[in-house]
Amino acid sequence: MELILDNLTKTFKDKVAVDKFSYTMKAGVYGLLGANGAGKTTLMRMICTVLRPTNGNILFNGNNINKLSEKYCDKLGYLPQDFGYYPNFSARDFMLYMASLKGIKNNIAIKRTDELLNLVGLSDVSKQKIRSFSGGMKQRLGIAQAVLNDPKILVLDEPTSGLDPKERIRFRNLISDLAKDKIVILSTHIVSDVESIADQIIMMKKGKLILSGTTEDLCNQANGLAWNLTINEDELEKYEEKYLISNLRHISKSIELRIVSDKKPDTNAVSTQANIEDLFLYNFADELGQINMKKEEI
Numbered sequence: 001m002e003l004i005l006d007n008l009t010k011t012f013k014d015k016v017a018v019d020k021f022s023y024t025m026k027a028g029v030y031g032l033l034g035a036n037g038a039g040k041t042t043l044m045r046m047i048c049t050v051l052r053p054t055n056g057n058i059l060f061n062g063n064n065i066n067k068l069s070e071k072y073c074d075k076l077g078y079l080p081q082d083f084g085y086y087p088n089f090s091a092r093d094f095m096l097y098m099a100s101l102k103g104i105k106n107n108i109a110i111k112r113t114d115e116l117l118n119l120v121g122l123s124d125v126s127k128q129k130i131r132s133f134s135g136g137m138k139q140r141l142g143i144a145q146a147v148l149n150d151p152k153i154l155v156l157d158e159p160t161s162g163l164d165p166k167e168r169i170r171f172r173n174l175i176s177d178l179a180k181d182k183i184v185i186l187s188t189h190i191v192s193d194v195e196s197i198a199d200q201i202i203m204m205k206k207g208k209l210i211l212s213g214t215t216e217d218l219c220n221q222a223n224g225l226a227w228n229l230t231i232n233e234d235e236l237e238k239y240e241e242k243y244l245i246s247n248l249r250h251i252s253k254s255i256e257l258r259i260v261s262d263k264k265p266d267t268n269a270v271s272t273q274a275n276i277e278d279l280f281l282y283n284f285a286d287e288l289g290q291i292n293m294k295k296e297e298i
């Protein structure tokens with residue numbers, strides 16, 4: 001199985017949302033990482049045939065998806081970013097409704113619905129109205145409807161948004177369960193969501209693919225970018241102005257900084273193993289400000 005994105009471009013008037021994006025996917029989990037406005041949703045909409053590319057092609061097993069039309073759509077599962085749930089439907093009725101829209105026969109739909117609600121841990125609440133669900137429960141229902149037709153290509157747009165840490169772990173496990181023999185593409189702007197579950201991480205910025213690889217590949221590419229430096233408390237402002245700080249820890253009257261820089265930031269700085277978060281900050285600092293900065297107090 002192979003999905004080829006060949007020089008994909010999408011423009012809205014004079015706005016280039018996706019810019020000459022080329023990438024080839026085989027079965028596996030792909031984490032599409034980028035700041036808001038990077039073009040993730042637009043790229044996913046093209047993959048799901050909701051939008052037509054302005055330029056470029058998408059090939060599934062060597063065939064242009066325009067020519068495959070329904071044959072391709074039958075293999076797709078999609079959780080849109082702005083997925084509309086029907087608050088007055090029960091989870092089960094919602095699944096059966098989605099199954100009928102997908103043209104799944106009634107007896108098969110019932111069987112699949114029960115299996116999937118069980119898989120995503122919603123069996124006990126299957127008769128409850130969706131309006132009573134937490135964000136995490138809705139996202140799990142969204143994933144369940146996306147896999148009703150046992151898709152070969154599963155596209156999840158920001159599936160972890162609004163989830164608490166416990167729900168995030170549950171989500172990761174669910175994706176691992178579902179990913180077998182599928183191409184799973186999930187978008188996020190949160191590094192830790194993809195670090196552990198994605199076989200490949202794809203970083204997207206201003207419509208362009210800027211980096212891709214396994215977590216290990218990217219950490220190797222990031223080598224030399226991360227530094228530890230201990231400073232006095234009163235020096236913090238000076239360093240914050242000058243450097244990208246990915247983390248800081250107060251240790252009594254000193255502060256240990258983690259600085260992201262391609263040059264040794266200070267004679268006392270000590271090189272440390274870089275991670276994806278450092279690489280992300282390095283590439284997206286201009287767009288993120290310092291929102292990724294974590295503070296740990298000891």
Ligand SMILES: Nc1ncnc2c1ncn2[C@@H]1O[C@H](COP(=O)(O)OP(=O)(O)O)[C@@H](O)[C@H]1O
Pocket residue numbers: 012015016017034035036037038039040041042043
């Ligand atoms: N339908 C549209 N009309 C005009 N501009 C759009 C439309 N959809 C997306 N854009 C613009 O394209 C860019 C990429 O948006 P999007 O694909 O939603 O990014 P992301 O999902 O990474 O946040 C943004 O600048 C956005 O404003």
Ligand SMILES: [Mg+2]
Pocket residue numbers: 040041042081157158
């Ligand atoms: Mg989006």
